[in-house]
Amino acid sequence: MSIFSYQEQPGYFKRLKEALKVTKDEISHQMDQVMGTADSPITESQLEDLENILIGADIGVETSLAILERVREETRGRKVLSGAQVRRMIRDQIGVILQASQEVDPGTRSTTRPRVVFVVGVNGVGKTTTVGKLAHLFKQEGEEVLVCAADTFRAAAAEQLAIWAERTGADIVQQGAGADPSAVLFDAMAAARARKKDVLVVDTAGRLHTKTHLMEEVQKMQRIAAREVEGAPHEVYWVLDATTGQNGLNQAREFFKTIGITGVVVAKLDGTAKGGIVIAIARELKIPIRYVGIGEQAEDLIPFSAEAFVDSLDL
């Protein structure tokens, strides 16, 4: 089953566009100011300004330089480019970067039952909310869902997940605060099998990559999952808070060294001017972006589409 089936969902583009509006307005507005009339030939000083606009939009220094380098190559060859042409080239470059990262993995779901999905990331990025939204999305797609409250660290975490389970009609497995997350996972995997669930979505405690024992805890959970269900965890989603911008990227690099990540979920894309981070992730991490969070409600998680993202950015 393709995980991109929701692109056809009514209002998909409209919702993505709305979430990206602040980022888009910021980039567009600044580009308009730099370019002046779209048809006059572009100068080197304008190219430098454009570079800074992209960096300011959290596309990342490395990625912004790479995008503009392609434009410069073109100007060297053809000498004179209009502002409109440059805009189009930047847009195309962004499209190529996003598309390339998506091709790292064909994006088909495991057919193993239960499919096991881990949700990991640093504190407060939106993991539990993402688990709730994923439960909703999978339910909508006709799957039976079990969620596992493996964040036993924060006292209210299981309670928060239980509310999401109730809201989405998913089953939940939880234990008391302070329980071993691997033990909760073990229970949840047994329950998922016994109740013939299609998918088990596992919420984990927030952790910093610098805390070795916490990173080892996830590795232990990965081993438990693999022992109990073939190929598990089938997905490990790393949640990034879009509002943290470049900081998130640094956290990701460290995280990915220890834990095998299969996909990125960009949460809190709504309302941030730092939406460009999506482009930096795509180019610098080379891990496919699977979903974006565009609000706090159950339906506010949409599958990522490179094409739709570029269209919505509308440069």
Ligand SMILES: Nc1nc2c(ncn2[C@@H]2O[C@H](COP(=O)(O)OP(=O)(O)OP(=O)(O)O)[C@@H](O)[C@H]2O)c(=O)[nH]1
């Ligand atoms: N606007 C917006 N808010 C979001 C989104 N995703 C999560 N949030 C909010 O971000 C806050 C933190 O979300 P949680 O899901 O609790 O984050 P967490 O990573 O589980 O946090 P810890 O378990 O404490 O590490 C909550 O207030 C959520 O409602 C999103 O896509 N958009």
Ligand SMILES: [Mg+2]
């Ligand atoms: Mg949480």
